[in-house]
Amino acid sequence: MNYTRLVVLITIVLTMFSSGKAMATLPECDSPLKLSSTTQWHPYIYQNDKGESTGLDVELLIIILKRMGCELEVIHFPERRALYELSQGHFDIGVGASKNANRLKKFLYSLPYRHESNKFAFRADDQDVAISSSLKELLDMNKVIAINDAGWYGEEIEQAKKNYPHFSHSPTLVRRLKMLTANRVDIVVEDEIVLCTELLLPTYNNINIHPIALFETSVHFIFNKNSVSAVFLEQFDKVLNSMREDGSLQKYYQKQLPLQCQQ
Numbered sequence: 001m002n003y004t005r006l007v008v009l010i011t012i013v014l015t016m017f018s019s020g021k022a023m024a025t026l027p028e029c030d031s032p033l034k035l036s037s038t039t040q041w042h043p044y045i046y047q048n049d050k051g052e053s054t055g056l057d058v059e060l061l062i063i064i065l066k067r068m069g070c071e072l073e074v075i076h077f078p079e080r081r082a083l084y085e086l087s088q089g090h091f092d093i094g095v096g097a098s099k100n101a102n103r104l105k106k107f108l109y110s111l112p113y114r115h116e117s118n119k120f121a122f123r124a125d126d127q128d129v130a131i132s133s134s135l136k137e138l139l140d141m142n143k144v145i146a147i148n149d150a151g152w153y154g155e156e157i158e159q160a161k162k163n164y165p166h167f168s169h170s171p172t173l174v175r176r177l178k179m180l181t182a183n184r185v186d187i188v189v190e191d192e193i194v195l196c197t198e199l200l201l202p203t204y205n206n207i208n209i210h211p212i213a214l215f216e217t218s219v220h221f222i223f224n225k226n227s228v229s230a231v232f233l234e235q236f237d238k239v240l241n242s243m244r245e246d247g248s249l250q251k252y253y254q255k256q257l258p259l260q261c262q263q
Helices: 003-024 056-067 079-087 101-106 135-140 155-163 173-181 192-199 230-245 248-256
Strands: 033-037 045-047 072-076 093-097 107-109 114-123 145-147 167-169 187-191 207-209 215-224
Touching (some): 033 056, 056 072, 056 093, 056 248, 101 107, 114 192, 145 173, 173 187, 173 207, 187 192, 192 207, 215 230, 230 248
Parallel strands (some): 033 072, 145 187
Antiparallel strands (some): 093 215, 107 215, 114 207, 114 215
């Protein structure tokens, strides 16, 4: 082996060692990082029959943190409380966050890890909704729209919430869909995949998802600025980006999601 090749090899080994050592000695990993999250947001995060926290987003987060030498503790709250606790510095991480001006002031954002399309479910026999082509048309028809008031569904809905009197607020999708089947509301707004996986259950009949996308955005992990450093975020993004580049991130979601719900 000539001298030049030896130097290159030693440099690579030292770089790998120093990189691994930097990850292993991150102060944030001295104790489990705390995830503040909603209780039931299937398939992204939820509690199973044993009370264990699971779901696509939380399992992905565990994979990334494990590669960094970190552990995770999940504590569930209603969504508005979960975001409040995170913003107050009581927790370290949140999942499934789109960007808006208010959140950007409070949190650090990871690279995007999936795409979100907010659509709406409606009763199949409601032909007025079926042929509608915009949120404005739904508002003009005075349709009652069920949403999670703590969620972010884009600027158009945020503006409509200021003056439109027919929004109905409920934090859980199951409750909103029950209201829909009982004719108490006309529309249920939610992430398309969340809607799709829930509507695969035999509980629901004659409920459709409208093809209109009310809002589309990238989705990120968010971090408490007071407990998570820029160095930690850089290492986190490095692991996440490697999964994006080698295709394992896309394969992860494709493997876990029902075929009917894959975008």
